[in-house]
Amino acid sequence: MCFTCVRECPAKAIRIADGQAHVLHERCIGCGNCVRVCSQDAKLVTGSVLPVEALLAGPERVAAAIAPSFAAEFPDRSEEELSGILKELGFDLIHEVGFGADLVARRTREFMQDGSGRHWISSACPAIVTYVEHYHPDLVPNLLPLVSPMVADAQALREVYGEDLRIVFIGPCIAKKGEAARTTGQGRIDAVLTFRELKELVAARGIDSLQVEPAALAEPRADLGSVFALSRGMVQAAGVSEDLTTGSVVTADGRQDFPEALREFESGDLDAALLDILCCNGCIMGAGMTTREPLFRRRARVSRYVRKRHQETDAGAWQKAVDRMSELDLGRTFEAEDRRLREPSETEIRQIMHRMGKTDPADELNCRACGYDTCRRHAVAIFKGMAESEMCLPYVIEQLQANVTEVNRSHRALADTQDQLMHSERLASMGQLAAGIAHEVNNPLGVVLLYAHLLAEQCENDSPLARDLQLIVDQADRCKGIVAGLLDFARQNQVDLAPVDLTDLVADSLRSCLVPPGVELLVEHGQESLVVNVDSSQMVQVVANLVNNATAPTTGSRRVRVRTGRNELGEAYLAIRDDGCGIPRENRSKIFEPFFTTKEQGQGTGLGLAVSYGIVKMHRGRLQVESSCGADEGEAGTTMTVTLPLSNELGSRTTMASTGNGAEDE
Numbered sequence: 158m159c160f161t162c163v164r165e166c167p168a169k170a171i172r173i174a175d176g177q178a179h180v181l182h183e184r185c186i187g188c189g190n191c192v193r194v195c196s197q198d199a200k201l202v203t204g205s206v207l208p209v210e211a212l213l214a215g216p217e218r219v220a221a222a223i224a225p226s227f228a229a230e231f232p233d234r235s236e237e238e239l240s241g242i243l244k245e246l247g248f249d250l251i252h253e254v255g256f257g258a259d260l261v262a263r264r265t266r267e268f269m270q271d272g273s274g275r276h277w278i279s280s281a282c283p284a285i286v287t288y289v290e291h292y293h294p295d296l297v298p299n300l301l302p303l304v305s306p307m308v309a310d311a312q313a314l315r316e317v318y319g320e321d322l323r324i325v326f327i328g329p330c331i332a333k334k335g336e337a338a339r340t341t342g343q344g345r346i347d348a349v350l351t352f353r354e355l356k357e358l359v360a361a362r363g364i365d366s367l368q369v370e371p372a373a374l375a376e377p378r379a380d381l382g383s384v385f386a387l388s389r390g391m392v393q394a395a396g397v398s399e400d401l402t403t404g405s406v407v408t409a410d411g412r413q414d415f416p417e418a419l420r421e422f423e424s425g426d427l428d429a430a431l432l433d434i435l436c437c438n439g440c441i442m443g444a445g446m447t448t449r450e451p452l453f454r455r456r457a458r459v460s461r462y463v464r465k466r467h468q469e470t471d472a473g474a475w476q477k478a479v480d481r482m483s484e485l486d487l488g489r490t491f492e493a494e495d496r497r498l499r500e501p502s503e504t505e506i507r508q509i510m511h512r513m514g515k516t517d518p519a520d521e522l523n524c525r526a527c528g529y530d531t532c533r534r535h536a537v538a539i540f541k542g543m544a545e546s547e548m549c550l551p552y553v554i555e556q557l558q559a560n561v562t563e564v565n566r567s568h569r570a571l572a573d574t575q576d577q578l579m580h581s582e583r584l585a586s587m588g589q590l591a592a593g594i595a596h597e598v599n600n601p602l603g604v605v606l607l608y609a610h611l612l613a614e615q616c617e618n619d620s621p622l623a624r625d626l627q628l629i630v631d632q633a634d635r636c637k638g639i640v641a642g643l644l645d646f647a648r649q650n651q652v653d654l655a656p657v658d659l660t661d662l663v664a665d666s667l668r669s670c671l672v673p674p675g676v677e678l679l680v681e682h683g684q685e686s687l688v689v690n691v692d693s694s695q696m697v698q699v700v701a702n703l704v705n706n707a708t709a710p711t712t713g714s715r716r717v718r719v720r721t722g723r724n725e726l727g728e729a730y731l732a733i734r735d736d737g738c739g740i741p742r743e744n745r746s747k748i749f750e751p752f753f754t755t756k757e758q759g760q761g762t763g764l765g766l767a768v769s770y771g772i773v774k775m776h777r778g779r780l781q782v783e784s785s786c787g788a789d790e791g792e793a794g795t796t797m798t799v800t801l802p803l804s805n806e807l808g809s810r811t812t813m814a815s816t817g818n819g820a821e822d823e
Contacts, residue, residue: 160548162191162200163528167412167436168288172543184496186287187332188436189444190412202331202444206358208348209325213247217323220375221248222310222346224328225255225383228462229441229455230352230448236462237371243327244372245364250318251372254326255379255466257310259479262382262394264303264487269397269431277301277431278422279391283336284436285415286491293419294493301431304489306385307333308344312485313377315343323347327355329443332436343485351445377478380470383463387456388439397431404428410435501540509536513552526550577779599640606633654690654776656804659721659729662693666700667719676708676717683722687729690804691776699769699780703733703797706766712737712795729803734796739786748782773799 158176163169170184171191180191180200192200212219221243231239240251261281268277280286280301289296304312311324325348326333337346350358359366384390388410392398397406407429409418415434421427437443441455448455501509510532515521521532527548529535538544547553613626660682672678707717714737724730740748749770773780778801787793 159197160526160528161194161196163544163548164525165190165194165412167416168292169529169538169543173545173548176545176547184291186284186291186436187335188284188412189331192331193444202351203334204354205334205348205350206354206361209350209354209358212323212325212347215323217321218249218318219247219323219325219347220314220318221251222254222257222307222314222324222326223251224307224326224330224386224440225253225258225379225462226329226386226439226441226443226446226455226459227327227352229386229450229458230329230446232448232450232458234366235371236374238366238369240372240374241369242359242364242366245369246358246362248325250375252310252314252375253379253383254306254310254328255381255383255385255463256377256478257308257313258306258382258385258391258394259380259475260309260313260382260482260485260487261303261306262385262391262396263479265301265391265395265431266397268301268303269395274430275299276422276429278419279431279433280489280491281305281385281391282332282435283330284332285434287332287335288416288436289419290491290494291496293423294495294497296419296423297491297493299422300491302488302490304344304487305336306382307336307346308340308489309485309487311340311346312344312487313482316482316485317377325350328352329440329445330437331444351443353445353447356447378466378470378475380467380475381463383466384459386440386459388435389433390439392431392433405430406433407431408433411438412436498541498543501537505540506533506536509539509546513546513549514555515552522551524550573781577774598636602633602636602640606630606637609633653692655693656688657691657693657696659687659689659731659801662689662691662696663700663719663721663731665693666697667704669697669701670704670708672708672717673710676714678704678708679716679718681718681720685723687721687723688804689729689801691801695772696776699772699799700731700733702766702769703799707733707735707737707795707797714794724800727803729801731799731801732796733798734794736792736794739790739793739795740782740784741786745782745784749780773801777802 160173160178162178163171163173167188167190168184168186170181170186172179172181178191178199189202192202223239223243227236227239234242236253243251258281265279276299278285278289278296278299278301280303283305286300289300303309307326307328311326314324315322320343324346326337326346327350329352331351333346334349337349340346381394384394389408392406392408407418407427409415409432415436418427418432418434422429422432438452439456441459442452450458510516510521513532513536515532523531527535527544527550529538529544532549535544535549539546609626609629613623613630616623616626663680663682667678667680670678704717704719706712707714712735714735716736718732718734720732720734722730749766770780778799781798781800782795783798784795785791785793
């Protein structure tokens with residue numbers, strides 16, 4: 158999910174698929190920017206170390222044609238010391254490519270002075286040449302029909318040292334590998350080593366550069382041609398002035414500037430006789446360099462080298478060497494290889510951007526996180542199959558936030574379901590136990606009640622035993638009520654479902670409620686009529702129980718609000734809210750357990766909410782509680798919410814049997 162290489166690729170020759178970057182060789186111009194910026198070392202370059210070692214081991218003489226940018230790559234080595242290292246590797250002669258640049262500069266000056274009025278694009282940079290052939294094929298006739306300094310130098314070396322000479326170019330440029338593969342004849346290059354590969358070869362041979370004997374560079378020597386390694390170096394070497402008042406020569410370099418310069422040149426906005434253009438910010442910034450020094454320090458090192466070389470140059474000998482090469486054929490031709498893809502229409506761009514949530518110009522942040530300068534260019538790349546929507550960071554963040562929200566919602570729903578399931582399992586176990594206890598206790602309890610009543614009737618009212626017998630009767634009756642509650646909790650009777658208006662159900666329930674003095678009971682119904690399939694008698698018991706709990710003096714409620722309506726899931730709900738003291742946090746997980754009560758001893762059995770929970774579950778609904786005791790929890794009070802499916806969602810279900818734990822059987 159790193160798109161740095163996409164951002165740095167001027168040809169946009171990198172396709173992202175499933176979050177992975179793939180270099181498309183048919184679109185690649187070989188600039189090496191992706192190699193330079195990839196912190197994962199995930200981009201591979203065709204290796205040349207083994208072919209060079211094979212050449213050095215062969216019978217032919219091998220020359221090393223080294224780029225003048227070596228002064229920036231090896232700042233602690235003089236040209237003689239570097240030449241000695243190359244000699245130690247097995248090269249027979251070492252030559253500096255700046256001489257080939259001198260030859261190209263002279264021919265360039267001739268083109269500029271021929272008076273034809275044509276507009277030219279420099280062709281010294283192989284990455285630029287490939288870019289024009291692939292993405293500006295209409296500009297191919299404008300490419301200056303001259304070979305690069307590397308090829309010109311190879312021709313000069315074979316002119317001096319013979320046709321059988323094998324030549325290895327050593328420099329900072331990865332694109333030179335592709336250029337060498339396409340070059341034939343006298344200017345052919347047998348192999349290309351980057352400076353990085355040269356260092357690897359020296360390390361593999363175990364050569365100690367401090368112990369190597371220095372060696373002189375081979376003739377003919379370069380003059381100002383060595384400044385080709387720097388931006389604007391060619392126009393200086395050619396003696397062509399970049400006059401800002403006439404605009405006859407315009408220079409551009411670097412990933413951001415050169416594509417724009419070519420677009421303006423093609424449109425006619427850039428009316429220059431010569432567009433001197435480089436893919437990098439000078440060859441000193443090529444991807445084959447290993448130095449970490451900044452741009453201007455590298456420029457300074459090459460400038461000092463060229464200045465020293467120029468001061469030491471024998472002008473007469475240099476001119477004689479250049480004149481000797483006047484018959485060399487430095488011309489070349491170019492072929493258009495159109496790699497452009499169809500551009501999308503405005504409608505297609507808007508459709509793609511709409512899918513990424515960019516429906517308004519304000520949504521186009523142009524943050525460049527995707528590797529493209531603007532959101533529109535990203536959309537164009539998606540249309541061409543070069544990019545994915547997921548490359549857009551704001552879009553991914555928005556999707557992630559939506560997914561996190563959905564996961565949280567699902568997690569809460571799952572947690573609620575798990576709680577309900579665990580509670581149902583507990584109630585099922587306790588229901589079975591309660592049913593057994595109720596049946597076993599009921600018979601002896603009946604005997605106790607019978608004989609207690611008989612004795613009480615036979616006893617005189619003023620007898621000392623009358624009070625004790627009455628206590629036995631009262632407590633036995635209380636036990637009878639507890640047993641009845643157990644039987645209700647563990648009941649095995651069926652429920653008969655019928656459509657009931659929720660408003661009528663609430664009204665029927667409230668008739669059986671006794672609201673204490675000082676408590677205000679408010680009833681609010683939604684605007685629509687909600688019909689639920691319930692057993693009215695049992696649901697009336699539930700509502701009455703909840704209202705009675707909310708209005709009980711122990712809650713301290715002054716107002717109880719009963720509301721009905723439809724929730725976001727399309728279910729009917731009945732919410733009973735009191736403004737009492739609330740349920741303490743430690744008791745909230747226990748309120749549906751049988752026999753749990755907060756009332757004083759002897760005032761409650763703790764079966765009311767457990768029975769209500771079972772009835773609601775039997776109707777395939779939910780009974781939920783929200784409570785706060787005030788302080789840091791917010792406004793004090795408790796809300797009991799009964800949720801029921803609407804009648805049309807239950808379909809033909811009319812009869813269900815309770816198993817004592819809220820589960821139902823058809």
